[in-house]
Amino acid sequence: MPFHATVLTLYPEMFPGHLGQSLAGRALERGDAVIDAVNIRDFATGKHRNVDDTPAGGGAGMVLRADVLARAIDAVSPVEDARPRLLMSPRGAPLTQSRVRELASGPGAVIVCGRFEGVDQRVIETRNLEEVSIGDYVLSGGEPAALTLLDAVIRVLPGVMGNADSGTHESFETGLLEHPHYTRPQSFEGHEIPKVLTSGNHQAIEAWRQAQSRALTRERRPDLLEDDQVAK
Numbered sequence: 001m002p003f004h005a006t007v008l009t010l011y012p013e014m015f016p017g018h019l020g021q022s023l024a025g026r027a028l029e030r031g032d033a034v035i036d037a038v039n040i041r042d043f044a045t046g047k048h049r050n051v052d053d054t055p056a057g058g059g060a061g062m063v064l065r066a067d068v069l070a071r072a073i074d075a076v077s078p079v080e081d082a083r084p085r086l087l088m089s090p091r092g093a094p095l096t097q098s099r100v101r102e103l104a105s106g107p108g109a110v111i112v113c114g115r116f117e118g119v120d121q122r123v124i125e126t127r128n129l130e131e132v133s134i135g136d137y138v139l140s141g142g143e144p145a146a147l148t149l150l151d152a153v154i155r156v157l158p159g160v161m162g163n164a165d166s167g168t169h170e171s172f173e174t175g176l177l178e179h180p181h182y183t184r185p186q187s188f189e190g191h192e193i194p195k196v197l198t199s200g201n202h203q204a205i206e207a208w209r210q211a212q213s214r215a216l217t218r219e220r221r222p223d224l225l226e227d228d229q230v231a232k
């Protein structure tokens with residue numbers, strides 16, 4: 001069974017976007033992942049097919065209408081759909097690598113991309129939308145956030161990364177940031193590759209990488225070390 005994402009958006013032509021290239025592109029070609037982009041506007045009614053309206057209580061901007069969005073969600077995700085329903089939103093829980101892994105091990109996701117000021121709260125509640133944020137900044141729409149989430153999920157699907165091992169040492173997978181990397185040439189503008197890496201001593205290399213990982217994490221992301229799972 002492929003990982004099946006259905007994206008609800010006002011801009012379906014933004015998909016698969018960059019996910020059509022490289023690692024994710026090959027996964028989509030092989031059918032390991034499927035992305036359907038569905039236009040929310042197809043579920044609007046009336047002469048003008050309005051999808052948004054002014055906020056109740058006044059204020060700037062427009063809000064995605066509950067009735068239109070609910071119809072779109074119900075059409076692509078009937079009650080028995082086992083896939084989680086996500087709403088890309090700066091108010092959501094910050095996306096983490098462990099949530100990414102969890103999503104990748106499931107059947108897929110229904111992903112709602114907001115626009116304007118956001119979506120009517122009643123659709124979040126009645127359709128059980130899990131709000132997910134990709135960071136503490138505001139985008140103009142949920143599409144780049146959905147593409148980011150899908151990129152992270154698709155790369156950890158079984159068989160997508162060539163080397164089965166290459167995901168496991170990475171930043172966040174161990175609770176730490178990853179160590180620095182080097183490759184040829186041996187000498188670059190007078191800077192040498194750290195000797196230990198060319199020593200052939202795998203134990204020493206592993207110890208060096210661990211130490212670098214810890215030092216980097218302590219310096220840049222001390223918050224990650226507060227997590228109990230990480231040996232300090």
Ligand code: SAH
Binds near residue numbers: 087
């Ligand atoms: N008025 C809202 C921001 C709306 S931005 C607020 O202050 O919370 C328009 C849409 O872009 C949102 O509905 C959401 O789908 C998307 N978006 C913006 N920033 C995002 C972020 N950091 N993570 C995920 N989605 C985001």
